[in-house]
Amino acid sequence: MSPPKPECGPPIRALAEVLENHREGGSNHRLTLAIEGWPGAEPGQFLMISAGAVTAVDRTDPLLPRPMAIYRGHARVGSGPARIEVLYKASGRGTRLLAEALPGQRVRVVGPLGRSFPPPTASTRAFLVGGGTGIASLFELAARAVAEGAATRVLLGARTAADLMGVGDFGRLGVELDLATEDGSVGIHGRVTDALRPRLEQPSDRHTIVYACGPTPMMRACSELAAQSGARCIVSLENNMACGFGVCLGCAVPVVGGGFSLVCRAGPIYEAGDVAWQGLP
């Protein structure tokens, strides 16, 4: 499969300083890092972050770093370090340890990694559909879409209001924003795909692009809705990763036409039509 866009980089390995790391509703956290020598990143790229702050001596449990989308990158002030934001959910062992990292402590990062979203243009009708932590992969894309003058609607869904990530940030971008919660605590009562469906009722052409990131069933549903209305659909996949830069072969997902594709290298961004959905974990 031809990648949507040449990968950005080259990635660096850095000892990032934690500037902020606080809880934002539910178990969602916002981590702000200062990274020296950051080469810049494109929307949709990610980082590998150590599972917890670096301690006096390296601990081998948990062993593997965790892949995290680059939620927002701030323009570097002069020659200083870049400021990079990550939104994450403290769920398992690594992210719960990460949630304990204090400002001034350090975390190891490798990135930017992966390929970025094919950018929207002024003629694009862009629907950015985010579910759960998948929302984190969409902010830079939304900002880019607005900058390009694309008609941009962001649809965000989660179980409940507290779990919705970054709603305020998206709001400030001035995009059209639809929210959906499974308990109806905010926005429409239901799934984010229920919010998308009516938007795609009219047949649309390839200038209409659905960018989806979230749980696999959600992305799969988005790709079907898009296909029905003739729209293009781009998804950002998740998979277990050990390295993040294409050497462990652990992140492979099956693709249409047979064989596998490395989410960390050929992805995480895919044309929905290229993904062999039934074969995903």
Next chain:
Amino acid sequence: MSPPKPECGPPIRALAEVLENHREGGSNHRLTLAIEGWPGAEPGQFLMISAGAVTAVDRTDPLLPRPMAIYRGHARVGSGPARIEVLYKASGRGTRLLAEALPGQRVRVVGPLGRSFPPPTASTRAFLVGGGTGIASLFELAARAVAEGAATRVLLGARTAADLMGVGDFGRLGVELDLATEDGSVGIHGRVTDALRPRLEQPSDRHTIVYACGPTPMMRACSELAAQSGARCIVSLENNMACGFGVCLGCAVPVVGGGFSLVCRAGPIYEAGDVAWQGLP
């Protein structure tokens, strides 16, 4: 071997709160813990302390707790938790992680463990000889000796002044205090045993007790000096430990007359004459 004194206890397992944990010269640290349900301890007993503060999720590396002498136990205020002080040297993986524990964080402890020093009496001429981190095992004994009205002299040695633990505390007890440093930065220029030697030149009887805790060669030298002058010598041994309460059999040391003794259970306090010195690690 008949233990010098029946063991105190029963030990408890507790999630202790870190009240203070700061550096005190060199790589020595003072850790103050608040422990609920603490049964009290006798001079010479120790704790098993987790290798670092307890984190959101248990990490299995480093795996084993670390044995640490109970440096000082403070009388409980009303029904509140007991305040226990530990002096430790941040040297290896576990103690360097322990040195990062912040006030308010928690560490797991099991204790009090091991047997205590045979107490001095009013008729005792007590020499407490501490080297390096071994000093930490002697403070409660010194306090007891003073309380009993024993003639008490404390001799403390280390590589350099900064490495000397708890000198101020011993001073405040009003004991006679001799210091020795290998670089001469404070006290006599040499080993703590060089400070002990002149004190034992006159032949002495069994009322003279040399209590020694420190590196094995130091304790061995003390036992020889004591033997030469006819004094009694009690030592506090160290050995690798996994459990601290007599089940792993990992802490065994050879004893005179063959066989092994568990430092955590029969010890750490031994009559110097019972120890098969040549067989120590």
Next chain:
Amino acid sequence: MTASIDTRVDFAGIPLRTPVLTASGTFGYGTEFAPFLDLREIGGFVAKSLTLLPRSGNPPPRIAETPSGMLNAISIENIGVEAFLAEKLPALPADVVVIASCFGTDPSDYAKLAARLSESSRIAGIEINASCPHVKSGGIEFGQDPILLADLVRRVRDASAKPLIVKLSPNVTRIGEMAEICQSAGADGLTLINAVQAMEVDVETRRPVLWNVLGGLSGPAIRPIALRMVWQAARAVDIPICGVGGIATAEDAVKFLLCGATAIQVGTINYINPQAAAEIAQGMVEYASRKGFARLADLIGALILPER
């Protein structure tokens, strides 16, 4: 709600209150844990391996820490079978299940031990330690050689009518084959795994860390190896299996049951948390009720395999 879960299992003819036992050599003779837990909160324990005569082990250092694990080379230091029967056994509450572990350098040692231990009504079962990974003569050869192992098990089987459990060594090419051999030789159950033979070096002294040079690796590091071997053994035999190796949490214990173990043993973690076994027993009940299992026994072999 969790009260309604039936926690009982039958392991090799031994009725257990809960599938959670503690492993030989990690629980002393039981009494050492009195300050920390009520022995009735667990299914029972396997006592430190016994020899016919008292045995003093290796000189120090005997243990070392490794990533998520530890090494040991104790060499079966124990008080001997007679002192165990005379002093240790009577000190235990009557309703605590005690499994005795036998160790020897010759099959006849094992047979004599099993016969002697079988005279006591307090012994619920015999575990053959055919797998001690660091004693040159003894353990390792039995557990690693099919012929030796079959002979050993038969000899002990003839010497005792108690439930007979063979504890297997992980240091073999085909664990399933060893399991089959024990089954056909008359074993009632299997325990696996013992520690994995390993080594550690001190780069400062340039010497082996252990006096014995080689030792046994235990702790969470080996859990995935133990789980694999339990899974393979469970598919090779019909007799029940007791899983041991790196179990630190109730979830770990559940994994072993799902892979086919009838019971589990908590080992190294007892040192770090002397209350672990009781906490694991409780946690398994919570898991079962959360997952809607009425009996812990229903978890045995309940692993869902992809149909291919």
Next chain:
Amino acid sequence: MTASIDTRVDFAGIPLRTPVLTASGTFGYGTEFAPFLDLREIGGFVAKSLTLLPRSGNPPPRIAETPSGMLNAISIENIGVEAFLAEKLPALPADVVVIASCFGTDPSDYAKLAARLSESSRIAGIEINASCPHVKSGGIEFGQDPILLADLVRRVRDASAKPLIVKLSPNVTRIGEMAEICQSAGADGLTLINAVQAMEVDVETRRPVLWNVLGGLSGPAIRPIALRMVWQAARAVDIPICGVGGIATAEDAVKFLLCGATAIQVGTINYINPQAAAEIAQGMVEYASRKGFARLADLIGALILPER
């Protein structure tokens, strides 16, 4: 001061700038690490195992995290020997030592691969992966069966004049015996260990974590097992040994040399720290100078054993 240390070693006839290599399957085809380190800072690398034809591996999930380790069941996904020779090899700097790893389901596959690879002057040596722990047909049988292994090594020996290295499986009863077999069958060197066969289960889904059910355990967790096997193999054979298994620091690497390894390979840690191999190479120099060794080669087998 550290500059004065001679870091060169000769491994199985391959002159190495430093004893630090990177392990097959953990370093891709080399080029992936260009952003992170200069390949000239390490001794060289073993490329991902190759098969005669391109091979796509197992469906996801392929990896899982375990205590101080990870499981993998990739199943030798690779681009095939021809694409490797045509595309990957030319992309590498001329002075980088490249060892090719061969994998097959039949001895003739290995022989053909070795012969084809030997045509390239860029290949410094051939490593036989006779030990892949998770492919039913192939790896595991060769590495675990003395007769199959001897035959395999002889067949490949006849097919190639390049330095021939056999990578052994840790899933055997007697590693020393396997080492001897390879030596007498004509191997120039040995690499050990490959990942240890293991398993992990997800208690929420009650399913194996890996699509393949079984996988290979790697990372620091297995280091004490690898060190033991290297020690045992080094005492069994005269041919040089390359130690691999859980190496994360220069001290870890030194331990393997002290136990008799001539070189080492960094594996899993490359994923976590893509600069690890270069840092380890540098750290070994610092260790040597701190300890007063003029040559890293002087560390080989320099373990001090208690005289008894």
